[in-house]
Ligand SMILES: Cc1ncc(C[n+]2csc(CCOP(=O)(O)OP(=O)(O)O)c2C)c(N)n1
Ligand code: SF4
C-alpha cells in the first residue's frame with residue numbers, strides 16, 4: 001500500500017529504541033536536503049516496520065520479509081529516488097532472509113536499516129533469529145548480520161549503530177544515504193534498537209558495545225580484517241559497533257550498482273518516454289529481429 005506523505009500519531013511504546021532511528025533518519029534526510037517527494041521509505045511488518053507512518057516522506061507498507069524486493073524495484077523504476085527500506089530482525093533475518101542475502105549481490109543503491117531488538121516485538125516478544133540462547137525458550141545460536149554481511153564479496157557499505165547513540169547514528173545514516181545518492185551501491189545498517197517492553201537491553205548493550213573504529217588494525221576497506229576484529233570482540237563477550245565496510249571509490253566490487261548497469265541512461269522506466277512515436281524505431285528493430 002502506497003501512502004501519501006502525512007505522518008500519523010506514533011504507536012510505539014515510550015522509550016522504544018526505534019525512536020532513535022526515526023530521529024536519526026529524519027535528521028540525516030534534512031541534513032542532506034533531500035526533498036520529501038524524492039524520498040521513499042519501505043517499511044516491513046513489525047513495530048519497526050511502521051516507521052514509514054511517522055516520517056513526512058513517501059511510504060510503502062510492504063509484505064512481511066519482502067521490503068527489499070519492493071525497495072529495489074522502486075529504485076530500478078526511478079533511479080533518482082532516495083530509497084530506504086526499514087524493518088525488524090524478524091522481518092529481515094527470518095522470513096526475509098533470502099532477500100537479505102541477495103540484496104548484497106544485486107547492489108542497488110538503496111539503504112536497508114534493520115532495527116534489531118532480538119525479538120518479535122509486535123507479536124509480543126517471541127524469540128527471533130538474533131535472540132540469545134534461553135530467551136523465551138530459544139535453543140538456536142543467534143544469527144549475526146554483520147559477520148554475514150562482511151563475509152559476502154560485495155561493494156556494500158556496512159555499519160552497526162546503537163539507538164542509545166543517535167548522534168553517531170545520524171552521521172552513519174547520512175554517510176550511507178550519500179553513498180546511495182552517488183550510485184555507489186547498497187548500504188546496510190543494523191541498529192541495536194532495544195524493545196523496552198519485551199526485551200529491554202538498553203543498559204546491557206550500553207555496557208557491552210565496543211567501537212570497532214578505535215581498535216588497532218581497524219581498516220574499513222578490508223572486509224576480512226574487520227570480520228576478524230568483530231569475531232574477536234564477540235568472543236570477549238562484547239558487541240562491535242561502527243562502520244564495518246567503507247568500500248574505496250570505486251572498486252571492482254562496487255562499480256556496478258544494479259540500477260546503472262541495467263539503465264545506462266539512469267532515467268528508469270518510471271520516467272522514460274514509453275510513447276509509440278519515441279520508441280517506433282526500437283519497436284521496428286524488435287519486430288524485424290523476430291523474423
Ligand atoms: C506472512 C506473515 N507471517 C507472520 C506474520 C506475523 N508477524 C507480524 S510482525 C512479525 C515479526 C515482527 O518482528 P520484527 O520483524 O523483529 O519486528 P519488531 O516488531 O520487533 O520491530 C510477525 C512474525 C505476518 N504479519 N505475516
Ligand atoms: S513492543 Fe517493543 S518494539 Fe514494539 S513499540 Fe513497544 S518497545 Fe518498541
Ligand SMILES: [Mg+2]
Nearest residue numbers: 088089119121
Ligand atoms: Mg524485532
